[in-house]
Amino acid sequence: MSSDKVAVIGGGPGGLCAARSVAEIGGEVLLIEQRDFLGGTPVAENYAGLTPHGEPAQPQIQQMIEAVTAHPKVEVKLGAELSALAGGPGAFVLTLRGSKGAETQTVECGAIIIATGFSHFDPGRATQMYGYFEFPDVITQADLEAMLSAHSVIRPSNGQAPERVCFIQCVGSRDRQIGNEYCSKVCCAVASKEAIEIRQLLPDSKVFIFYIDMRMYGFWENEIYWPAQEQHHVQYVKGLITEILPRGDRLLVRGEDTTMGRPMEVPMDLVVLSVGMEPSRGTREVAKLLGVKQDKYGFIEAVCGPLDPVGTDREAIFVCGAAFGPADLEDTVSSAASAAVRAVGYLRSLSAAAAN
């Protein structure tokens, strides 16, 4: 009853890349997505441009989707949610529940790749200090992405273009009180990329980024951070904002300018919260249903160490992308391809053993 099919759970960039990779090396794939569309968070959250270079997100993701859906070895199930797991390595049986009705179906597979991704930190949770729900002009990076997609960055309070915009870094990350002690890895680059896009869209605007330390890994330093500062005149200020207070029809952001050693109070028209990553609801639920180990934050734990970053504690179940921790797109597609090779390799070694 063994199956030579790989089930990929999640149809975002990681799942799409895993499915395509399995198919390209000759494996059979079943791609399971709970939403009614493929593309994952970049599509659901209406991303404007991809980090680092800001290429338009939707056409890029669309290309990935087409490569997967057009491939004869890939079967896609949309609107399908995992509800139970039976069987074992080489012969899993997945029960899928339709998102609209109650119809269920079972599918067989030999190996599983979890690509259930992340969700953005909810800025209304645990801390109210930035007044996300009190002040219309406090928004998140994801809200801003949607505005950038529409080529219209405005103050929600009055519909006017903002003159002064700031980003506050590390919202919901690196925070023991909130429980997210990790760095979300991408927000510094996303903030810098979005800051550049605002400056291009609104040349008269003044854009500030308040940060603890700018984490611009590898080429992000010279490809995003330096151009943002040197060519687009984004103002980087070391020191996080503690709180936001209303001041007239503006917002007063208050914090410490740490290199000056003095308090700062700076008026802003639009405040963007650089919210971090948390395990998505799908990641939490799928982890429980499949019985794979999670870390204290709810991400799936890659238990095998740095040289095997896609293995879980269960044989034949692999993980990729932001399901096992904060990841940028490059991390996500790299780990997805890696998981695909591991899954196909596992199934081939099973059939080779059976043939002997």
Next chain:
Amino acid sequence: MPIGGRKVPPVAVEKEHARVASTISGREVDLPPMWNRMFEPRVLTDYGPEGFAAISRLPGGESLEWCYGCGKCTPVCPVDMVGEYGPRKIHRNVQTGTDLFAVADLWLCTTCGNCLRVCPKRVDMIAIMPAVREAALSSSAVPAELQDVFEKTFRLGNALGQSQRRRAQWAESAGVPVRILARDPAPVDVLFYVEDYWSFHPRGQDAARAFARVANALGIDWAILGPEEKTLGDSQRLAGERGLFDSLFEQVTATLAKYEFRRIVTPDPHAFNALVKEYPQRGQSFEAQHYTQLLAPLISGIEWARELNLRVTFHDPCYLGRQNGEYDAPRTLIGAIPGVELVEMGRCRENAYCCGGGGGGMWLDGFTSDYTSERLAERRVREAAGTGADVLVVCCPYEVPRFSDAAKSTGHDDLRVCDIIELIDEATRIGTAGG
């Protein structure tokens, strides 16, 4: 509504210009920042890109906003060791609303170049400061003592305000003939550009005479311009007077065009810097050397008369060493003098500590004293004395007067300060104790 219902939004106070009126005379005075700060509002609120934009518009000012605040400049900035000034702080101050065109910090940089040497982002204060100073010249913000030197240079062609007729007076007591081109315009190998401090300052004149004797002993074919010589004005340029430098450039090149010579040799690293970096940009390229570069390959041919039995330490001039890469020629000369042992200071060669004289600092000691705990030259003299040396030897005309004063004011009267050429001269003469 304010969060929690109890907090009152703070009122952001605009920065005030701190002036204090004397209760006796009623005269209003600006207090220097170290005191001024006590009266300033603590809270910073004037954040924006406007300050950088104004500076970026000036040719040379583009890189100030590139600073990412790493702070590597801080321990190598000589002024940051003795005061509140520092390149990183300039960046942050401008970002938080300081008008660099109007504050004292603008005049504290000596353009020594050590910050640029270590800066990962290549923020170039050596270009930024002169550009902003030039733009500030039109305001009344120029310190009076610097303005005075600008005017003297403009009127008389030298920073010391001396009559040009006295340019070659030092040569009369050199004890050897010194050829002046106006009187004897035949082609010459070395046109020796004496510059202001060797022409007019008494201790500089000692060095000039020593040079004359050594050059003659080595059989160098050399001559000076004498009363026709005007300063090249490179330090005036770095202090903001580019217009004055350009005007001197026209006058100097017109004079030089009258004579045939193979190369220009100068004892002044600032003039050397102008000849190798600024003159070619303006279409005039000369073969230029610092005097140590002229003498280093010839020194083995000199006839020594005695051993000096001295332990010396050497101060690299910013504009010979760090700015133009010459560290070896002076050391070759020092090493050749019989009975001289060189002990290096911790900060030497490319990391040499500035004497405080560059970029206009030579003429700002009074102004600078309001903003610094001690002169840079004083700090440097302490370091020199710490090596146990008998003599602090130099090869920039600014430094003998600066370090001699500093040796006295720091209680190191026993530390002798002289130019390398004076030690060479001394070792070639029997029974004399210098010029």
